Amino acid sequence: MWTTLMKLDLTSVCLALFLGLIFMVLFEIFRINSRRGQIPPGPRPLPFVGTIPSFKKPLDAFRSLSQYGEISALYIGRKPVIILNTIQVTKEAFVQEAFSGRPLVDWLSKGLGIIMVTFGHSWRQQRRFALHTLRNFGLGKKSVEDRVLEESRYLIAEMLKAEGKSMDPQHDIQNAVSNIICSIVFGERFDYDNKRFSYLLKILNDHFMLSGTTAVQILNLVPFIKHFPGPHQKIMQNFTELLGFIRNEVREHKETLDPDNPRDFIDAYLLEIEKQQKSNEGSTFHEENMVMSALDLFLAGTDTTATTIRWGLIYLIQNPDVQERCHEEIVRVLGYDRLPSMEDRDKLPYTYATVHEIQRCANIAPFGVVHETTQPTKLRGYDIPKGTMIMTNLAAIFSDKKHWKHPDAFNPENFLDENGNFFKPESFIAFSLGPRVCLGETLARTELFLYITSLLQRIHFSWPPEPQSIDMDGVMGVFHFPQSFNIICRSRDTKE
Structure with a gap:
């Protein structure tokens, strides 16, 4: 056989390969057509x-x-x-x-x-535990509002450090949002000038951008190419560094754990592992599941809300009448000194509608x-x-003309009834629905309303004087990101 192959000239080999390729393409077209219907x-x-x-x-x-x-x-x-x-x-x-x-x-x-895991026993156990533990450490209680409001003070002060100057708000917003989930999962927040944490946030952002590329979709279909060079190697490197951050937190928690006073999600999980090992041989609670669950919460609790707020700044600057109307409503109800609470939503219907309209138009x-x-x-x-x-x-x-009054424009009236009261159409399912509804929906809603309202209360946002092209198509990764942009922040206190 080898002798026969050696006698074949290059032309014959190329012709055979070409005919084979043609046959494969025709067979694939036939397969596709046969499945139509x-x-x-x-x-x-x-x-x-x-x-x-x-x-x-x-x-x-x-x-x-x-x-x-x-x-x-x-x-x-x-x-x-x-x-x-x-x-x-x-x-x-x-x-x-x-x-x-x-x-x-x-x-x-x-x-x-919790997030990218098959539907079954392990998912049910991990999700149930995460919901229960997050509630115990603030989710759905006043304490989560306190965390967000405290962080909003840091965020406002940080953004106003560059008052009147052109600045990119991405890091400040991402750090502020991440600090909430970090305080619940790890029991600590990170300063805005913490270089190690800033590096981790950059890795996280790169991870989400790269994970939505065509190369990664191909990798999901053909897993064996993970052994070859390509952009997926950078994703795996970033993922490994993020896991390293979580494992370091777990190691420190083990050394300082007080069983009578759990501080956060990791402490609670460590205690659950010990409890389950004593009573349940079929438990899904173990250290690797804890690391991955903590990473899921960290990833999901950082980028989605931060990206929505960044889109919000773009829409509010491009629609200064909406920004001013929100500010006037907020000051009329709260003044300048009292920060908002979730109980203020009914008193701030236009602002609350604006937050939802940002979510609809950003559609991350x-x-x-x-x-x-x-x-x-x-x-x-x-x-x-x-x-x-x-x-x-x-x-x-989110752009269905049958369900939205202004489907193709940024307009908070989409979430207001004829009397000016807040109204949520059934088509607004930003957090999905059913058994897989977003685990952090309550936290995200709280952060979006309190952060955006606090910022509009104290800061006026505008574009810098230098030319800047804003592509509203944004960038598609795992999420729909805005392109990098600069803004000007001015304190409302000094302006008025």
Whole structure:
């Protein structure tokens, strides 16, 4: 056989390879066409690479999927992904456990933690414990408000250090938001000039940016390429450093643990491990799950809220009438000295509506957090196999003309009724719904309202005089990020 191969000339080999490639492409086209009708309609995929790589503007592309009806389909590589384009079909699907899975990102999470973990016993135990423990350490109680209000004072002071000068608000906002979840999970906050923590926040931001790239989508489909060079190596390096930070916190907590006075989530988890080991051999509570759960809380509790606030500054500066109306309402109710509380929401309907409108327009997770079917199921007449990825088309839902008074503009009236009272349309599902509803929804709502209201009470925001191009399409990573931008902060006290 080897002798025969040696006799073949280069032309014959190339011709054979070319014909083989043609055959594979034709077979793939046949396979795709044969499945049409079995899955929901959608844009025609390219052989092997699917649909996603052809999207130059993902947000516009997702909005356009509503033309295919309530359900459509995309392809990531050769794998179909079901897209839910309306609030009605999203509610119908996500209240069912069959749609409550997560695709396993085994090369990072290894099936541990809370967020990117399959639907089952471990997830239930970890989520239940996290909710219970976070409530005990402030979530849903007055103490979390106290933490946010205390941090808002630091944030205002930090931003006004550069009063009248052009400054990038990203680090200050990210640090302030992260300090809340850090105080609950690790029992401490970090100063804005802490170089080690600033470095970790930069790693975290890079991680989210890189994790949404096409290269990583390919890696999720073809895990063996993790052994080869590529951008995924940087993600794994960043992830390892973040895990190192958590493990160092765990090590310090072990050395100073007082069983009678748990200080935070890590202390509570260490005590739970000891408790479960004595009474339950099938427990999912162990140190690696603790590290991954703490990292999940740290990641989710930092970037989403910070990114929403950054988008908020852009929208408020571009709509100075909204910024001024919010400020006037806040000062009329609170004055300049009293910081807001969550009880003030009903007294500040326009400001509260503005916070929600920022969330709608920023739409930091326009495709939702991906779900996966845990068993074969049906939806609107389609048979959906187990292990099918499901995405929510928030890009379409948040701009549906049937449900929003001003779908294509930044306008807080979208969240106000005819009497000027706050009103939340059913299509506003920024935190998802069903069994996989966002674990930190209460915390995020508290932070967004108190931070944005406090900032508008004390600071006037504007663009710097130097030319600055703001691309409202932003940058797509795991989330929808704004591009870097500079602003001018001026104290309201001195202005007025």
